[in-house]
Amino acid sequence: MRDLRTELERLGDRVRPTSDAFERLERTRRRKERNRRIAAGAVAFVVAVAGSLTAFTVFRDTEARVAGEGGAESFLAIWPESSYDDALAVQEAVDAGDQSLAWRFDADETALAFARDALGWTQAEIDPSVATFGDGTWVAVRQPPASCQGPQESGCRGPEASIELRRLDGSSGIWSVASARSDEFLEGPTVGSEIVVGSDIEIGTELSTNVYMAFVGLGPCAGWEQDVIVPADGSIVVTAPELPDEHLEGCDVGLIVLHAAEGSYQTSGLGRQLLEYGLRTDVYGMLAVPVRLVLPSGGPPAPDVARVACDGTSVTLDTGQVHAQPDGVHIDFVNQADEPLGFTLRFPDEASSPDDPVSGTPGPDGDIYDPGAVRTVGMWAPASYSIVCWNPSSGEIAAIAQLEVVDPAGHYVPTEIECTTGEAYGSAPGYVEGTLGDQGAPADVVRARLTGLQEGDVVELAGYPEATSESPAVRIVRDGVNVGSATLFGDGQGGWLLSSLEGCGGTNFGWFTGIVEDPIPPDPTGSAECGPPSTEVTIVASDQAFDPSCVTVPAGEPFAITLVNRDGDVPHNVSIYLPGSDEPLFVGSVCHSGRLTDEVPGLLAGTYELVDDVTPATARATLIVE
Amino acid sequence: MQRMSRPASAVTQRESGRESERETAQPASFETFFEAQNPKLLRALYLLTGNAQEAEEIMQDTFVAVWERWDRVGSMESPAGYLYRTAMNRFRSRARRATRAAREVLGSTGSGDAFAAADERDALARALARLPDRQRAAIVLVELLGYGSDEAGEILGVKGVTVRSLASQARATLRTALEDRDA
Numbered sequence: 001m002r003d004l005r006t007e008l009e010r011l012g013d014r015v016r017p018t019s020d021a022f023e024r025l026e027r028t029r030r031r032k033e034r035n036r037r038i039a040a041g042a043v044a045f046v047v048a049v050a051g052s053l054t055a056f057t058v059f060r061d062t063e064a065r066v067a068g069e070g071g072a073e074s075f076l077a078i079w080p081e082s083s084y085d086d087a088l089a090v091q092e093a094v095d096a097g098d099q100s101l102a103w104r105f106d107a108d109e110t111a112l113a114f115a116r117d118a119l120g121w122t123q124a125e126i127d128p129s130v131a132t133f134g135d136g137t138w139v140a141v142r143q144p145p146a147s148c149q150g151p152q153e154s155g156c157r158g159p160e161a162s163i164e165l166r167r168l169d170g171s172s173g174i175w176s177v178a179s180a181r182s183d184e185f186l187e188g189p190t191v192g193s194e195i196v197v198g199s200d201i202e203i204g205t206e207l208s209t210n211v212y213m214a215f216v217g218l219g220p221c222a223g224w225e226q227d228v229i230v231p232a233d234g235s236i237v238v239t240a241p242e243l244p245d246e247h248l249e250g251c252d253v254g255l256i257v258l259h260a261a262e263g264s265y266q267t268s269g270l271g272r273q274l275l276e277y278g279l280r281t282d283v284y285g286m287l288a289v290p291v292r293l294v295l296p297s298g299g300p301p302a303p304d305v306a307r308v309a310c311d312g313t314s315v316t317l318d319t320g321q322v323h324a325q326p327d328g329v330h331i332d333f334v335n336q337a338d339e340p341l342g343f344t345l346r347f348p349d350e351a352s353s354p355d356d357p358v359s360g361t362p363g364p365d366g367d368i369y370d371p372g373a374v375r376t377v378g379m380w381a382p383a384s385y386s387i388v389c390w391n392p393s394s395g396e397i398a399a400i401a402q403l404e405v406v407d408p409a410g411h412y413v414p415t416e417i418e419c420t421t422g423e424a425y426g427s428a429p430g431y432v433e434g435t436l437g438d439q440g441a442p443a444d445v446v447r448a449r450l451t452g453l454q455e456g457d458v459v460e461l462a463g464y465p466e467a468t469s470e471s472p473a474v475r476i477v478r479d480g481v482n483v484g485s486a487t488l489f490g491d492g493q494g495g496w497l498l499s500s501l502e503g504c505g506g507t508n509f510g511w512f513t514g515i516v517e518d519p520i521p522p523d524p525t526g527s528a529e530c531g532p533p534s535t536e537v538t539i540v541a542s543d544q545a546f547d548p549s550c551v552t553v554p555a556g557e558p559f560a561i562t563l564v565n566r567d568g569d570v571p572h573n574v575s576i577y578l579p580g581s582d583e584p585l586f587v588g589s590v591c592h593s594g595r596l597t598d599e600v601p602g603l604l605a606g607t608y609e610l611v612d613d614v615t616p617a618t619a620r621a622t623l624i625v626e
Numbered sequence: 627m628q629r630m631s632r633p634a635s636a637v638t639q640r641e642s643g644r645e646s647e648r649e650t651a652q653p654a655s656f657e658t659f660f661e662a663q664n665p666k667l668l669r670a671l672y673l674l675t676g677n678a679q680e681a682e683e684i685m686q687d688t689f690v691a692v693w694e695r696w697d698r699v700g701s702m703e704s705p706a707g708y709l710y711r712t713a714m715n716r717f718r719s720r721a722r723r724a725t726r727a728a729r730e731v732l733g734s735t736g737s738g739d740a741f742a743a744a745d746e747r748d749a750l751a752r753a754l755a756r757l758p759d760r761q762r763a764a765i766v767l768v769e770l771l772g773y774g775s776d777e778a779g780e781i782l783g784v785k786g787v788t789v790r791s792l793a794s795q796a797r798a799t800l801r802t803a804l805e806d807r808d809a
Contacts (some may be wrong), residue, residue, distance in 0.1 A: 004800055007750050014667030021664055022657060028686045029693060044782045062642045410758055411788075413795065422669055456805055458798040465791035491628060 043116065054529035070333045079114050079177040084443040087168050087176060094174060095472075098469045104174035107119040111139035114177045119283055121159060135166045137175075147288070151442040164191065180233070182285030185261045189243040194292045195240045195255075202288065203236040203257055210284075212258045215293070217239055221251035244291060250294040259285040302406050310389035312337035315399035317387070324407040330375040335371045342390040346381055368392050379463050381414065382407040415462040415485045419504035437488075437495030442472040445496045446486045451599050452581040452589060454478065471499060476509070484509050501587065509585040510598045525617040530624050535559040539610060539621060541591075546610060546621040555605035562597045572619060574598065577609045590614070639739045660689060663709055666771065670710075673766050674717050676755050689714040694770060710771070710779045719729065746801075751802035757796050764792035 018024070081087040094101045101398070103109035106128050127140030142160035147160035163181045168174040179191045187204030192423045195201060205211065212265075213236065217224035225239040236257070243251055260283050302321035307314045308331055324328060333343045382405045389398045438445040453476070462475040462485065476484035483501035488496040503509040530550035537551040541563060553559040563574050573588040585608070588598045603625045612619030637794050667688065671681035692699050699708050754762060760782070767778040770787065775793065776786035784792075 006802070007770050007800075007804060008673060008766070009669070011748070011754070012673050012770065015672040015681060017664045017668055022660055025660065025686060025689050025693070032690055292804055300755070312790065410760065447671045456802060459793060460798065461791070465744070466787050474773060477798065480799065576658055603690060 006476075023323050040042070057471070062160075067208050071576060079118055087174065091168055092173050092436055097566065101174075107137050107165045107175050108139055110175040110177065111141050111167055114163055114180070115141040115143070115161065118161075119180075119286070127160065139163045139165060147339070161286060178292070180288045182259065182287065184285035185257055185287035185523065188287055189255060189289055191289055192292065193289075194294050196378050196591055197240050197242050198293055199240050199397050201238050201255070203238075203239055205236055205257075207259055210259055211236065212260060213238065214256055216254045216256060217244075217251055219245075221247050221253065226249065240293060243295065248295060250292055254291045255287070255291050255485050257287040258283055282315050302404075305332055306403055307332045307334060308343065308387050308401065308403070309334040309336055309397060310341055310343070310390075312339070312341060312391065312398050315387065315389040315401045316448075317401045317403055318575060320402065321406050324382055324409070324411050324464070325377075325466075326411045326464060328464045329380045329405050331376050332373050333367075333369050333376055333429075334373040335369045338371055340392055342366050342388075342392050344388040344390065345378065345385045345403075346388055346456055377467075379467060379469055380405050381416070381463075382412055387518065389507075396501070411464055413460070413462045413465065413475070414482060415475055415487075416482065416606050417475075417485055417502055418482050420432045436493055437491040437497035442496055443474050445488065446476075448473040449498070449512055450476070450486065450501075451510040451512050451586070452503075472496075476503070476506070486511075498587075503589065505592060508589045508596060508598050510589050510600070512585070512601050530622065533624075533626060536562070538562045538564060539574055540564045542566040542613065543620055544570060544612075544615040544618045546574075546612065546619045548621065548625065550622040551610070552624040552626060553603070556602040558602050559600055560597050561600060561610075562595055563588070563591045564595045565591045565593050568593050571614050572612045573614065574610050575613050576600065576603075576623060578609050579607065579609050584611075584613075587613070638765070653709060656693055656700065659696075659700070660693075663706055667709065667713060670766050670771055671713060671717065673770065674752070674759075674762055684716050685715055686712060707777065708779060710767070710773075711783075714737060714767075714781055717763070718759065748801060749803045749807035753800050755800060761792045761799075764789050768793045769797065772791035791805035 121143035143158040306322035458477040576586040608623040775789040
């Protein structure tokens with residue numbers, strides 16, 4: 001196999017720059033500059049439009065909002081008022097007898113006023129067809145060309161638009177303009193619709209030139225704008241822009257599409273305002289719709305730190321989700337009581353009982369915090385958890401809240417084994433006090449100590465990559481599948497010892513703890529009964545006992561122990577101990593049924609014990625190394 | 627089990643890369659810089675995107691952006707570092723948009739599989755296409771372009787240790803794919 005870099009170069013060499021690469025770059029640069037000039041004009045243009053529409057109102061409610069339903073939450077209009085309060089003030093003035101505002105009770109008059117004052121169509125007339133449907137009223141407005149005698153003249157059509165109107169607070173309220181739409185842009189988003197960033201927005205139109213489009217921020221997002229280069233292919237399919245970083249919770253925006261070119265229709269309103277931007281342009285048609293731009297999840301993104309507060313009777317979370325970080329999950333535990341409280345993260349199905357689900361002892365496990373706030377960085381995998389707040393003195397659970405750890409950035413490297421065939425097995429050795437572990441990186445320690453590894457196995461640190469964990473997990477990946485994991489713990493002197501080891505059925509992972517310097521000499525009388533030394537020995541586990549009761553292997557040579565499990569329902573393994581010691585020299589793989597072979601490094605001559613860690617009281621044999 | 631050792635070629639590449647940056651920083655002609663970096667960037671972007679056309683587009687975008695700022699970028703200590711940082715930003719921005727668009731359309735988060743479509747017989751291309759974007763970016767910067775993990779971290783906007791972790795995972799996956807192929 002060639003080295004990886006050579007392989008990558010080989011693959012990358014499928015593409016090569018063309019000889020005219022620089023000339024093409026020059027063309028690209030010129031094209032981009034031209035597009036930017038157009039875009040700058042388009043933005044100025046649509047900003048002017050937004051300004052002339054007296055700014056869109058603030059829409060906080062994402063449900064369908066109808067002016068007629070009543071209340072600030074349901075108010076939805078783009079003109080003339082920009083908020084419910086302003087519209088209500090006008091309503092009160094009209095109710096108090098202000099005759100100058102009487103036109104607001106007439107939908108046609110309101111639509112005409114919008115066309116004249118906002119769009120600058122000074123000669124605007126009502127189209128005879130007025131349709132009322134749904135929750136609003138549409139009024140068609142047109143501006144006859146200057147040379148025409150009237151709008152009915154054949155072949156003489158000026159700009160036109162359908163104006164959507166809605167009434168404030170019920171059937172007797174004043175009219176407001178909710179949206180505006182010309183025939184050029186009949187298909188497109190409707191008022192108040194949610195648009196997910198990155199999604200395609202399609203606007204049906206036959207136009208291929210003189211179309212400008214932009215998103216203009218409204219309300220809290222005012223000042224943010226996003227120009228759009230309209231594809232010149234006769235249809236408009238554009239990608240909804242990213243939200244500004246400071247408004248990831250969503251933005252109300254005006255989606256504005258204009259059909260505009262040099263003309264002579266407008267001398268006031270929008271046309272006049274556009275002149276101030278240096279654009280001698282008239283509006284022939286438009287689509288002006290307030291919509292809400294949202295993230296795909298529909299809600300605000302999860303924070304990097306979750307805050308959990310408990311006062312001894314209730315627990316409050318400031319977020320339902322928290323983002324995993326490269327070094328773990330950050331949670332601020334805030335004890336609002338005047339006595340210590342315990343905080344525990346558990347999987348939801350474990351949280352119903354105050355008892356420790358693992359040990360069965362009363363009271364939850366977890367950490368106990370004095371009153372105040374403490375930042376904790378945990379190694380919790382992405383999942384849903386229950387946060388249990390409990391009282392250490394009584395062991396009673398005070399309250400439970402739900403928190404989901406999410407990891408869209410993919411920081412977490414899963415430690416959990418994924419067994420496709422066979423059952424998983426696990427083992428956890430005991431060490432005598434003062435045992436020193438291996439120095440070095442946890443993955444290196446596992447590589448040196450783990451037996452049963454195959455060529456190509458990847459041994460790597462798992463969990464969170466930048467974690468400073470006291471119990472690092474190392475996983476073994478075989479053929480892209482996580483087939484084993486070893487959790488280590490510190491010996492207090494900078495070394496690592498095995499805490500637990502698990503593997504999938506079919507793997508033969510064992511843990512070689514070490515070779516003792518001074519083993520007990522072999523018993524000369526007993527060794528004869530144990531047979532001649534062999535580098536391949538077989539132990540049969542049956543009725544929770546080992547057979548034979550003694551085997552012999554050559555000193556200093558690696559050997560294989562094959563375990564045949566005939567108990568079926570009881571798993572077994574074969575570990576190697578010094579007589580009377582609780583510290584295994586070698587931890588064998590667990591065999592659920594059938595047979596399993598462990599490879600054991602060479603041992604010094606001596607007498608050892610073969611012990612089944614599952615049923616150590618009965619399944620034992622003697623190992624003679626000579 | 628043998629440990630993954632860092633290929634010596636990556637170290638020498640990294641050092642020679644630094645020298646070439648110094649050379650280009652002094653004469654400071656954008657065209658010279660373009661001619662020197664163009665093939666390398668195109669190759670890296672092809673490995674990142676798995677699509678020759680998209681690689682070409684991002685490359686052009688990136689070089690235009692650098693060109694427009696060449697007065698400032700040309701006098702930087704590492705114009706190439708700026709170039710790759712810009713390219714990576716554009717790649718990630720495109721990847722994000724593409725992922726969201728795919729999610730919208732397909733209702734799933736399928737990652738780009740352009741290499742596999744291009745050549746199903748190439749095990750490396752397939753394995754590369756299946757890597758998460760971040761791992762692919764890390765392995766291309768470290769292994770192909772010879773950046774150290776700290777420098778690659780600066781380009782990607784993450785810590786060096788994260789790059790090491792990402793590159794290590796990617797390397798393991800790719801090596802397994804190559805070993806399977808050669809077996």
